[in-house]
Amino acid sequence: MNQFVKNTLKDHSLRNTLCREDILETFLSREVALSHGDLEHSLGEKFDRVTIYRTLKTFLEKGIIHKVLDEEGMRYALCKERCTEHNHHHDHVHFKCSECGQTNCLESLHIPSIQLPAGYHAQEMNLLIQGLCAACSEN
Amino acid sequence: MNQFVKNTLKDHSLRNTLCREDILETFLSREVALSHGDLEHSLGEKFDRVTIYRTLKTFLEKGIIHKVLDEEGMRYALCKERCTEHNHHHDHVHFKCSECGQTNCLESLHIPSIQLPAGYHAQEMNLLIQGLCAACSEN
DNA sequence: TTATGTTTTGCAACGCTGTTGCAGGATAAA
DNA sequence: TTTATCCTGCAACAGCGTTGCAAAACATAA
Ligand SMILES: [Mn+2]
Ligand SMILES: [Mn+2]
Ligand SMILES: [Zn+2]
Ligand SMILES: [Zn+2]
Numbered sequence: 001m002n003q004f005v006k007n008t009l010k011d012h013s014l015r016n017t018l019c020r021e022d023i024l025e026t027f028l029s030r031e032v033a034l035s036h037g038d039l040e041h042s043l044g045e046k047f048d049r050v051t052i053y054r055t056l057k058t059f060l061e062k063g064i065i066h067k068v069l070d071e072e073g074m075r076y077a078l079c080k081e082r083c084t085e086h087n088h089h090h091d092h093v094h095f096k097c098s099e100c101g102q103t104n105c106l107e108s109l110h111i112p113s114i115q116l117p118a119g120y121h122a123q124e125m126n127l128l129i130q131g132l133c134a135a136c137s138e139n
Numbered sequence: 140m141n142q143f144v145k146n147t148l149k150d151h152s153l154r155n156t157l158c159r160e161d162i163l164e165t166f167l168s169r170e171v172a173l174s175h176g177d178l179e180h181s182l183g184e185k186f187d188r189v190t191i192y193r194t195l196k197t198f199l200e201k202g203i204i205h206k207v208l209d210e211e212g213m214r215y216a217l218c219k220e221r222c223t224e225h226n227h228h229h230d231h232v233h234f235k236c237s238e239c240g241q242t243n244c245l246e247s248l249h250i251p252s253i254q255l256p257a258g259y260h261a262q263e264m265n266l267l268i269q270g271l272c273a274a275c276s277e278n
Numbered sequence: 279t280t281a282t283g284t285t286t287t288g289c290a291a292c293g294c295t296g297t298t299g300c301a302g303g304a305t306a307a308a
Numbered sequence: 309t310t311t312a313t314c315c316t317g318c319a320a321c322a323g324c325g326t327t328g329c330a331a332a333a334c335a336t337a338a
Contacts, residue, residue, distance in 0.1 A: 015285060015334055036324080048288045053325065055286095069208050069267065073324085093253060098262060111266070112251045114232065119273030123237060126267045127250070128208065134258030154305055154314060175295080187317045192296065194315095212295085 004028075012062040019047045023055050024064070033068040033075035033094070033103040063087070068094050069126045070103055077105050094128045099136035143167075151201040158186045162194050163203075172207040172214035172233070172242040202226070207233050208265045209242055216244050233267050238275035 005024045009016050026042055027034065034042075039052050056076060059065040063083030068075040081089060093109040096102070111127045144163045148155050165181055166173065173181075178191050195215060198204040202222030207214040222228060232248040235241070250266045 017286065017333075019287080049324090050289080050326085051287055058286095067210065069210065069265075071206065071208065071213075071265075074210075095255070095259065106256065109253060109255070112253070114248060114251070114266075114268070116234070116248070116268070116270075117245065117273065119276050120234065121271040121276050122268050123270040124268070126208075126210075126269075127253075128265045129253070129255070129261050129263070130265075131255075131262040132260040134256065137258050137260050156304075156315065158316080188295090189297085189318080190316055197315095 008064065012064060014058065014062065019051050019055055020058075022046065023052065023059070027065065027076075027078050031104060033070070033077040033105065035070075035073055035075045037073075038075075066090055067126075068103055068105070069128050070096060071128075071130075075103055080105075080107055091125060094126075095133065096128060096130045097133035097136050098130055099132055099139075102133065147203065151203060153197065153201065158190050158194055159197075161185065162191065162198070166204065166215075166217050170243060172209070172216040172244065174209075174212055174214045176212075177214075205229055206265075207242055207244070208267050209235060210267075210269075214242055219244075219246055230264060233265075234272065235267060235269045236272035236275050237269055238271055238278075241272065 002021070002025070005021050005028070006016055008024060009020055014020060022043055023039060026039060030042075036049075036052060036056060039056075040049055043052070056065070060067070060076070063079055065076045066079050066083065068077050079090070083089060091111045093106045093111060095104060095106050111125050114122075114125075116122060141160070141164070144160050144167070145155055147163060148159055153159060161182055162178060165178060169181075175188075175191060175195060178195075179188055182191070195204070199206070199215070202218055204215045205218050205222065207216050216233075218229070220228060230250045232245040232250060234243060234245050250264050253261075253264075255261060
């Protein structure tokens with residue numbers, strides 16, 4: 001378990017530090033997309049905010065996490081596939097529940113390809129669906 | 140022209156003020172989605188930043204503009220259809236050019252409907268496609 | 279194990295973004 | 309023209325995100 005975290009860091013040529021371990025474990029244990037603020041809150045006073053920012057940036061560059069667009073600020077989630085900095089090959093849907101506020105990856109839902117007007121070339125797509133999640137709709 | 144602006148304000152029961160006129164005209168003349176910073180820059184020192192924030196908020200509530208999700212902060216664009224605060228019925232694609240940086244509405248491209256997992260209910264969708272726009276791809 | 283070069287961290291400081299309260303000014307309607 | 313209501317500018321503030329720098333931690337090889 002903790003070994004997975006260590007391996008992930010090693011595989012990406014990153015030094016094994018407590019902050020990186022804790023942040024990775026937080027992503028693993030919570031199943032949702034996390035913002036910088038979520039992490040800061042979740043980790044208490046354990047690390048400086050700046051360190052958290054830099055860890056997120058490093059993880060993004062290494063392709064360990066990917067950005068999740070959100071109306072109220074950027075969130076991040078683990079990459080399930082093998083990604084690199086400028087090659088985050090995700091095309092799955094992100095869902096944000098307007099009731100519980102949680103945002104998560106719907107890995108199994110691919111964004112359908114779209115016929116763009118002439119001359120346009122797509123490089124990256126980001127689809128956010130907002131609504132009620134399964135837990136919140138059965139109230 | 141200016142008359143359209145006055146009518147729009149009147150139709151939404153908004154008082155006719157210089158700041159609102161100028162912001163509406165800016166949205167009409169530029170064809171792209173604008174951020175608060177774009178407007179602040181475009182209007183010079185003419186109005187206080189706070190007034191621009193409040194004008195955007197008012198226009199959103201009245202359904203005059205809608206949000207455009209963007210990796211580097213929120214942008215806004217005119218609603219072509221009749222919208223109200225909590226009923227922005229847009230389902231068109233937004234495109235951001237990674238070369239010229241412009242973001243705009245592709246009004247004619249509808250977001251395809253997606254089959255969500257059981258229990259999930261969609262209320263709103265936001266699809267941002269990043270890539271090269273027509274102008275930038277013919278370089 | 280210890281020594282070494284390199285990477286990472288915490289701290290301080292800074293600029294930018296977005297919000298609120300309040301008093302004075304502008305607007306629309308009578 | 310008067311009046312009630314709405315809008316604006318100003319000041320202040322909290323939060324987000326970045327940078328430079330010195331001290332601490334890490335990985336590697338002696
Ligand atoms: Mn995802
Ligand atoms: Mn649009
Ligand atoms: Zn929910
Ligand atoms: Zn372009």
